[in-house]
Amino acid sequence: MNRDTRIAWINRLILPLLNIFTAFAVTAVVFWLIDVNPIEAAQVLLYGAFGYEEGIGYTIYYTTNFIFTGLAVAIAFHAGLFNIGGEGQAYVGGLGAGLAILMLDPSLGAWVFIPASIIGALLFGGLWALIPAYLQAYRGSHIVITTIMFNFLAASLMVYLMVHVLRETGQMTPQSELFPTNAWMPFVHDVAAGFGYSIEASPLNLSVILALVCAVLVWFFLWQTRWGYAIRATGKNGSAAVYSGIKPKRIIIIAMCISGALAGLVSINELVGYQHRLIMDFHLGYGFGGIAVALMGRKHPVGIIMAALLFGILYQGGAELAFEMSGVSRDIVVVMQGLVILFCGALEYMYRPWLIRRLAPVKPQAAWAAEVSA
Amino acid sequence: MTDNYAIELTDIDKRFGAVHANNNVCLQVKRGNIHGIVGENGAGKSTLMSILYGFYQADAGQIKVLGQAYTFTDSHQAIAAGIGMVHQHFMLVENFTVLENVILGSEGGALLANGMGAARKELTRLGDEYGLKVDLDATIDTLSVGLQQRVEILKALYKGAKILILDEPTGVLTPQETDELFRIFDALKQQGVTIMLITHKLREIMSITDQVSVMRAGQMVAHTDTKDTSREQLAELMVGRKVLLQVNKKPANVRAPLMKVKRLTVKDSQGIERIKDISFELRAGEVLGVAGVSGNGQTQLLEALSGIVKMESGSVEILGFNMDAKNPLAPDKLRQLGLAHVPEDRHRMGLITDFSASESALLGYHTDPKINSGIWLSHKKVEANCNSLMSAFDVRPADPRLKSANFSGGNQQKLILAREMERNPDVLLIGQPTRGVDIGAIEFIHQRIIDMRDAGKAVLLVSVELDEIMSVSDRIIVLCDGEITGRIDASDADEQTLGMMMANALDPIDPLQTMDDQQAFLKQAATQERQL
Numbered sequence: 001m002n003r004d005t006r007i008a009w010i011n012r013l014i015l016p017l018l019n020i021f022t023a024f025a026v027t028a029v030v031f032w033l034i035d036v037n038p039i040e041a042a043q044v045l046l047y048g049a050f051g052y053e054e055g056i057g058y059t060i061y062y063t064t065n066f067i068f069t070g071l072a073v074a075i076a077f078h079a080g081l082f083n084i085g086g087e088g089q090a091y092v093g094g095l096g097a098g099l100a101i102l103m104l105d106p107s108l109g110a111w112v113f114i115p116a117s118i119i120g121a122l123l124f125g126g127l128w129a130l131i132p133a134y135l136q137a138y139r140g141s142h143i144v145i146t147t148i149m150f151n152f153l154a155a156s157l158m159v160y161l162m163v164h165v166l167r168e169t170g171q172m173t174p175q176s177e178l179f180p181t182n183a184w185m186p187f188v189h190d191v192a193a194g195f196g197y198s199i200e201a202s203p204l205n206l207s208v209i210l211a212l213v214c215a216v217l218v219w220f221f222l223w224q225t226r227w228g229y230a231i232r233a234t235g236k237n238g239s240a241a242v243y244s245g246i247k248p249k250r251i252i253i254i255a256m257c258i259s260g261a262l263a264g265l266v267s268i269n270e271l272v273g274y275q276h277r278l279i280m281d282f283h284l285g286y287g288f289g290g291i292a293v294a295l296m297g298r299k300h301p302v303g304i305i306m307a308a309l310l311f312g313i314l315y316q317g318g319a320e321l322a323f324e325m326s327g328v329s330r331d332i333v334v335v336m337q338g339l340v341i342l343f344c345g346a347l348e349y350m351y352r353p354w355l356i357r358r359l360a361p362v363k364p365q366a367a368w369a370a371e372v373s374a
Numbered sequence: 375m376t377d378n379y380a381i382e383l384t385d386i387d388k389r390f391g392a393v394h395a396n397n398n399v400c401l402q403v404k405r406g407n408i409h410g411i412v413g414e415n416g417a418g419k420s421t422l423m424s425i426l427y428g429f430y431q432a433d434a435g436q437i438k439v440l441g442q443a444y445t446f447t448d449s450h451q452a453i454a455a456g457i458g459m460v461h462q463h464f465m466l467v468e469n470f471t472v473l474e475n476v477i478l479g480s481e482g483g484a485l486l487a488n489g490m491g492a493a494r495k496e497l498t499r500l501g502d503e504y505g506l507k508v509d510l511d512a513t514i515d516t517l518s519v520g521l522q523q524r525v526e527i528l529k530a531l532y533k534g535a536k537i538l539i540l541d542e543p544t545g546v547l548t549p550q551e552t553d554e555l556f557r558i559f560d561a562l563k564q565q566g567v568t569i570m571l572i573t574h575k576l577r578e579i580m581s582i583t584d585q586v587s588v589m590r591a592g593q594m595v596a597h598t599d600t601k602d603t604s605r606e607q608l609a610e611l612m613v614g615r616k617v618l619l620q621v622n623k624k625p626a627n628v629r630a631p632l633m634k635v636k637r638l639t640v641k642d643s644q645g646i647e648r649i650k651d652i653s654f655e656l657r658a659g660e661v662l663g664v665a666g667v668s669g670n671g672q673t674q675l676l677e678a679l680s681g682i683v684k685m686e687s688g689s690v691e692i693l694g695f696n697m698d699a700k701n702p703l704a705p706d707k708l709r710q711l712g713l714a715h716v717p718e719d720r721h722r723m724g725l726i727t728d729f730s731a732s733e734s735a736l737l738g739y740h741t742d743p744k745i746n747s748g749i750w751l752s753h754k755k756v757e758a759n760c761n762s763l764m765s766a767f768d769v770r771p772a773d774p775r776l777k778s779a780n781f782s783g784g785n786q787q788k789l790i791l792a793r794e795m796e797r798n799p800d801v802l803l804i805g806q807p808t809r810g811v812d813i814g815a816i817e818f819i820h821q822r823i824i825d826m827r828d829a830g831k832a833v834l835l836v837s838v839e840l841d842e843i844m845s846v847s848d849r850i851i852v853l854c855d856g857e858i859t860g861r862i863d864a865s866d867a868d869e870q871t872l873g874m875m876m877a878n879a880l881d882p883i884d885p886l887q888t889m890d891d892q893q894a895f896l897k898q899a900a901t902q903e904r905q906l
Contacts, residue, residue, distance in 0.1 A: 004777055226751050229733070229740045236726045242682055243715070243723045244738035245706025361390070 006360035010352070012303065014359075016296050016344065018351050020310065023343040027336045036327040048320020049313040055320065057188065057202020063305075063312030064204075064269045067211040069290025070297055070304040071218050072262035077299050078222055079255035080235035085132060085147025086263040086287025088154030089125040093264020094271050095158065096124025098166070098176060098278035106180035113183035117272045118210070118265070125264020126257040128154065133256030137249035143256070151287070162280055176278035185273035205273035207265075214262060215301040221258075231255050263287060292341040295348055307344075314340060379441070380405040380537050380568035381426070386435035388421055395421040396432070397592040403537075403585075405440075408559055408569045410579040410600070413589030414612055414812035415783055419572055422589070423539055427459050428452040440536065458535025460526045462542045466514045473497065473510040476529045493532070500531050505561040519667070520551035527558065537568045544578060548667050549840065549873035556582050574813070576605040577841070588612055613814045621820045624828065626848040629658040632801050632832040633679070638688035640674040640856075648674040650856040651688070656801065656832045661823060663847025663864065664836040665872055671856035672836045673718060676805050679834070680715040681705040693800055709738055714794035718805030718836065724790045725778045732760035732774035735793050767792035768818070784815035791819060795826060802826055805836045820846050840869055854878040 028038035049059045069086045076083035083089075100120030101113055132146035162174040169177075186206050189199040222228035234241040234251040241248060270282040289311055296310070297303030318333035343350070381403040388396040396418045403409045413419045424430045426437065428446035437444050439455045446452045449459075466475050473494060482489030494510060501507050508517070508524050517525070523543060530538055544552045559569055559582060571583060579586050580600060588596040588611040596611050610616055633656040640649035648671045656662050666672055677683040679690060681703050689698035693711050697703040705715070717723035725734035736745070736756055745755045760774035767788040769781070778786065787807065794802065804823065808816045823846055827833050837843050843850055843864075850867050852860035852875035860875030 004780065224751055224753070225749050226740045226746055229736070229751060233726055233729070233737065233740075236728045237722075239723045240726050240737060243680075243705060243717055244740070245681075245704055245709060247704070 003360045007356060010355050010359060012298055012300075014355060015348075015352060016298070016303075016307070018355075019296070019343045019348065020340065023336075023340040026339050026343075030332070030335060030339075031328075034327055034332070036325060036332075041321060041325060041328065044324050045313075045317035045321050047317075048324070049317035053200035054202045055316060057200065057204035058319075059309075059312045059316040060208055061202065061204045061269065061274070061312075062315040063308045064208045064211045065266050065286045066289055066293045066308035066311045067215060067305055068265045068269070069263050069286045070293030070308050071214055071301065072259045073290045073294035074297065074299040074301075074304055075218060075222070075231070075262065076255055076259040077294060078228075078235045079231045079251055080238065081136070081252060081255060081259075082144050083129065083147055083256060083259045083263075084144060084288070084291060085129060085150045085260070086290045087283055088147070088151035088287070089128045089260040089263035090266035090283040090287055091151075091154045091158055092128040093121040093125030093261075094267030094278060094282060095161065096120035096122075096264060097267045097272055098179075099124075101179050101183045101272070102166075102176060102278075104183075106182070108182060110182050110184075110186075113180070114185060114272070117183065118268055121264040121267050122261040123264075125267075126261035129256045129260025129263075130253065133253045136256075137252040143252075158280065162278070166278055168277075174280055179272070179276045183272065184276055185268060187273075203274040205269065207269035207273045210265065210268060212305070214265065215305055218262075219301045227254065263290070289337075289341075292345045296344040310340070311337075378405055379403060380407075380439070381570070382436075382438040383422070383426065384436045384438075386422065386425060386432045386437075388425060388430065388432050394592050396425070399435070399589075399592075399594050401587055401594060401597075403568060403570060405568055406563060406566045407584040408563060408571060408582055410571045410573065410583035410586040411589065412572075412574065412576065412579055412586060412608060412612055414574075414814070415810060416812070417589040417612070418592040419589055420541075423459075423541065423570075423572060426452065427457060427539065453533050453535070456534060456536035458527075458530025458533060458538050460523065460530060460538065460540045460543060462545060464522050464526055466522060466525060468515045469513055471511050471513050472508050472517075472525050472528075475514060475525060476532050480533065497528060497532060500528060504531070504558065504565060504567075506531075506558060518551075519546045520548075520554060523547070523555065524558070527562075531567075535567070537570065538562065539570045539572070541572045542574070543571070544573065544575060545838070546668055548876050549869050550877055552578070575841075576608050579608065580605055590614055609813055613812075615814075621824060621845045623824045623846075626661075626827065627659045627830070628848070629830065631655040631657045632693055633834075634691040635679070636689050636691075638675075638678065638690065639686040640671075640678040640683060641686045642674060642683075647686070648856050649678065652853075652856075652858045653688075654851055654858065654861075656834050658800070658832050659827060659830050660848040661827050661833040661835050661846055663843040663850040664834065664853055665840060665843045665850055665860075666838070666853035666876055668838045670853045670876075672805065672838075672853055674856075675853070676715065676718060676803055676834075676836055680713065680803055681708045706738070706741070709799075712800040714797060714799035714802050716790055716794050716802070716804040716807060718809070720783075720786050720790055725786060727777070727779035729778055730775050731764070731769075731778055731781065731789060732757045734778040735760040735763050735774070735789055737793070739793070739797070763789065763792035763796055766796055767822070782812075783810040784812050787811050787819065788815060791822060795822060800831055802831055802833045803836075804833065806838065807835070808837075808839065808842060816842075840872055843867075844869075844872070852876055 031038040031041050048055050050056055069090065072086050073083055097117040097120045100116040104113065104116060128150060132143055132150055135141040135146050136143040166176045167174055188204045188206065189201045191206065192199045222232060230241070230246045231251055233244065234246055234248050238248055266283055266286050271278060275282060293304055293307040293311055297307035314337050318336060321328050322330045322333050379402050381401065383399060383401040386396050386399040399422055411419055421430065425432045428449040428451055431447065437446065439457060444451065444455055467478065473490060476497060477489055477493045482492065497510055506524055506528055508521055508528065514522060514525065527538065543555060547555060562569060573579060583600045586598060586600050586603065586608065587594055588608060590612060636653050637651050638649055638653070639647060639651050642648045664672060664675065674683065678685045682705055684702050685699050687699055689696060692713060695703065695711060721727060725737060733756070740751065745752060745759060757774045761772070764772040764774065769785050769788045769792065781789065791807065807819050807823065811819065823833055823835065835843065835847055844867050847864045850862050850864055850872065851858050852872060854876055855878065859878040862871065
């Protein structure tokens with residue numbers, strides 16, 4: 001195995017696994033400190049995530065959200081942009097999906113509602129990312145600052161709209177009226193029932209298929225089209241991209257709009273697939289979780305799906321843990337997720353120099369050797 | 375007997391995995407001599423010097439410095455043993471004074487005043503002794519490159535160096551500054567300092583060194599007194615076969631101009647004028663060389679002509695199309711018109727080191743319909759394209775999937791040249807085609823440039839290597855501080871005249887002067903040279 005392949009394997013497999021292992025090890029220590037048996041906790045967590053059909057349904061349902069936001073963050077990363085506005089884009093995407101459904105005639109069929117809600121989510125999520133993208137490309141405002149500010153703007157905007165405009169008449173809860181049943185994304189257990197299989201009911205709906213389709217499309221777009229080439233070239237080496245005639249400003253706009261649109265699709269899973277109405281704060285945590293998912297998944301759709309699954313497990317298993325074990329509160333679950341994000345995101349490369357020294361030592365003149373042997 | 379040697383390296387062996395970077399290398403450097411070390415990129419020179427300076431530890435072998443055996447584990451120990459290194463890229467703090475830079479790292483206590491006083495005295499003494507005069511209170515960014523280099527040498531001497539290692543010291547100097555540096559070497563030598571000169575410029579080796587050692591593929595292949603050898607012999611030893619140092623070329627068959635640059639002014643990102651009101655023509659069938667010390671506007675000229683940066687004023691007529699400040703042409707448009715550009719810095723611009731060779735070979739051409747079918751960028755065609763480029767320019771290893779970063783400098787450069795030349799452009803802009811490229815590949819690259827010219831293409835060659843400019847070009851213009859300070863036929867050019875032009879020591883010429891006036895100008899230059 002040559003050094004390149006070794007480094008690729010270190011980056012793709014060994015490093016993420018080692019990071020997760022460290023996060024779990026530290027979590028175990030935390031559990032031990034608060035007098036919770038870590039092994040027992042791990043058993044409860046895994047049972048919660050995989051032990052029964054409803055649990056599995058929830059795990060995949062959460063995973064779906066993380067696939068959307070993970071892909072969103074990754075595509076921006078490939079263009080060299082750090083989109084931390086996934087939260088806001090998902091939230092506003094929900095507005096788009098909700099408006100599309102609420103404004104259409106309730107008697108229309110699912111084949112109108114579902115595509116319309118998807119387009120609404122894509123459009124609103126994308127537009128919410130377009131403004132920071134424009135500011136970055138043409139006004140030089142840093143995308144990290146603007147996207148995080150846009151998360152707050154989105155939250156305020158949605159509170160206003162939910163309380164004053166979209167609230168169901170005669171209700172105190174800030175939520176819209178129920179979507180017509182034709183507009184619901186079908187539940188997997190319903191679809192299975194239609195084929196004669198009986199599965200326990202869970203929020204898992206067909207949005208998971210949409211997420212997988214998006215993963216394939218993102219892969220195709222980034223690695224199999226000239227636009228993907230331009231995005232990756234810009235992200236890897238901006239000067240070389242300019243030299244080649246690629247216009248970085250255009251790339252910023254395109255990459256951010258796609259990124260925002262993908263984040264907006266969280267609302268399809270959450271609102272169109274499960275809640276069936278526009279509610280507040282359905283998006284919380286997924287935008288930021290997407291950053292960790294994208295980093296841990298090495299910005300590649302396959303890695304993102306696996307990392308999203310891990311976060312799905314943590315969400316569902318963590319909920320089970322808080323429910324089942326008396327010593328574990330909801331906060332400890334958040335600590336656990338935080339540790340995974342810390343070790344897989346912020347401390348992503350902590351082990352890398354050591355691993356590379358160990359497993360793929362430097363050969364500065366490798367190219368020369370190749371030349372001589374050629 | 376041992377004491378006659380400043381440095382004795384015995385059986386130094388160093389492996390990096392499968393690569394044998396230094397294979398039983400022995401080297402003896404006589405005290406008080408100037409010793410040259412030559413070799414191609416990747417021959418093991420840098421590894422050897424890094425071992426000597428304590429960056430790497432040898433797997434086997436002994437190091438003796440001034441008769442005493444050492445095992446260095448870091449560079450502080452090497453400095454303490456009396457070794458000083460002047461790197462190719464200076465390690466100076468730009469907005470510190472010379473004095474502050476020299477005492478950096480050896481301030482001598484918490485309060486600067488004491489250390490500064492002592493250092494000032496010592497530096498004045500060193501300056502007098504070795505003829506290294508520098509204003510100690512000038513800040514570095516006000517000094518010329520030659521003077522900055524002098525500060526580096528002072529720094530090494532101040533830290534007690536008895537042996538100076540200089541890595542490619544003349545790369546950034548004008549010929550006159552180089553002469554000045556060599557005078558300093560002589561003064562240092564008189565005072566008993568030993569100098570090791572690492573360079574690829576054989577001309578310099580011949581003119582200044584007492585002994586020379588040649589490395590090839592990790593081994594020392596020759597040690598000889600400089601007076602007993604020749605450039606041709608050294609080149610042959612370096613490459614392992616006969617090398618043509620002179621480019622074979624027929625007289626140019628010059629035709630109509632393909633590019634007319636009129637009163638071009640270009641500013642950099644800080645708003646400083648880097649190209650000031652220059653005009654010239656580039657004609658089909660010729661190579662126009664742009665000489666000059668690096669950083670005198672060459673980069674901005676190339677970037678403006680290739681559409682990467684906007685011009686401030688003036689106009690460029692290229693292949694019948696006009697571009698000026700108001701009507702810029704983007705790099706991709708220019709490429710479609712038939713302009714190709716080999717950028718000066720292949721890592722910054724020429725390729726994407728993280729991409730595979732096949733993707734780097736696509737840079738600038740990724741929208742080509744031949745490679746795209748509908749929305750699909752065909753990897754098969756991308757790789758086929760890369761394969762054909764690699765075989766046309768003998769890029770090794772010929773593996774389109776290998777990461778661009780893992781090719782040697784020469785092969786990266788060949789890949790870029792292949793990408794830009796194989797599309798048969800009418801106008802070719804080339805920046806530093808052979809920077810960091812080994813001798814064998816240089817010969818090949820020069821021949822390809824001449825082939826383009828003979829095929830009736832117009833070539834603009836920007837290089838800081840005067841040898842290259844003189845042997846490849848047909849006409850030469852010289853840039854100094856963004857202005858054209860000299861125009862000359864390559865057949866009339868010599869290092870001395872070009873050097874004067876590069877330092878703008880000849881009378882300034884009218885920027886609008888066209889090539890028709892060149893004869894008059896040449897006469898003037900010749901008279902001046904005679905007077906000198």
